[in-house]
Amino acid sequence: xxxxxxxxxxxxxxxxxxxxxxxxxxxxxxxxxxxxxxxxxxxxxxxxxxxxxxxxxxxxxxxxxxxxxxxxxxxxxxxxxxxxxxxxxxxxxxxxxxxxxxxxxxxxxxxxxxxxx
Amino acid sequence: xxxxxxxxxxxxxxxxxxxxxxxxxxxxxxxxxxxxxxxxxxxxxxxxxxxxxxxxxxxxxxxxxxxxxxxxxxxxxxxxxxxxxxxxxxxxxxxxxxxxxxxxxxxxxxxxx
Numbered sequence: 001x002x003x004x005x006x007x008x009x010x011x012x013x014x015x016x017x018x019x020x021x022x023x024x025x026x027x028x029x030x031x032x033x034x035x036x037x038x039x040x041x042x043x044x045x046x047x048x049x050x051x052x053x054x055x056x057x058x059x060x061x062x063x064x065x066x067x068x069x070x071x072x073x074x075x076x077x078x079x080x081x082x083x084x085x086x087x088x089x090x091x092x093x094x095x096x097x098x099x100x101x102x103x104x105x106x107x108x109x110x111x112x113x114x115x116x117x
Numbered sequence: 118x119x120x121x122x123x124x125x126x127x128x129x130x131x132x133x134x135x136x137x138x139x140x141x142x143x144x145x146x147x148x149x150x151x152x153x154x155x156x157x158x159x160x161x162x163x164x165x166x167x168x169x170x171x172x173x174x175x176x177x178x179x180x181x182x183x184x185x186x187x188x189x190x191x192x193x194x195x196x197x198x199x200x201x202x203x204x205x206x207x208x209x210x211x212x213x214x215x216x217x218x219x220x221x222x223x224x225x226x227x228x229x230x
Contacts (some may be wrong), residue, residue, distance in 0.1 A: 004159075006159075008148065033217070033218075035220075038227055041222055041223075042205050042207075042220030042221050042222050042223050043205075043220045044220070045161065045217050045218070056217060089157075091158075091159055091160070091199070092192070093160075093205055095216065105150060105162035106150075106152075106160070106162055106218065107162065108152075108159035108160045108161070108162075109159050109160050110158055110159045111157075111158070113157070
């Protein structure tokens with residue numbers, strides 16, 4: 001499989017529990033993004049990695065959220081003490097910048113749908 | 118916050134008809150992209166148009182960009198039932214060095230056989 005893989009596809013958790021999601025980007029893509037999408041809305045940016053460095057974080061990423069990308073390969077997104085408002089689709093995307101400034105398109109994974117009950 | 122706003126929010130057409138979706142945005146951009154999302158799935162990149170381009174074609178897709186009006190349109194010609202999906206425009210922010218995209222709320226397209 002040469003696409004972006006996300007695991008798990010679905011996660012149901014009780015409020016207050018911790019959850020961790022995994023993203024495996026396309027191997028030669030050095031840029032990795034996490035987005036969150038709620039029902040009826042477009043994806044909202046959470047955080048960005050270039051190789052192993054986390055270079056940008058949204059204000060949406062509260063201190064309960066943490067993301068890592070060890071060795072610049074797969075990435076994990078952890079949510080601690082989940083709240084019902086965390087229920088959403090969590091999308092991962094990777095990018096291989098092509099020639100030219102900003103000449104690229106994201107490749108998205110199928111997402112992890114989180115339901116906090 | 119959402120940068121782009123798509124219009125209409127929902128569009129229902131018959132197979133064979135053309136579908137036009139519009140996107141407006143607020144700030145300057147390097148490029149504007151369109152994505153498709155089937156229900157419950159990830160987004161698929163359709164087409165990218167740079168800020169110095171006015172029109173671009175890809176198969177049955179035609180995208181226009183008017184930077185003076187900060188707007189873009191996506192035309193799908195000869196629509197098929199398989200085109201049923203949500204369509205999002207996304208813009209990058211030249212102020213960010215990391216090519217972060219900001220998405221609109223999307224247009225839900227329903228193509229009936």
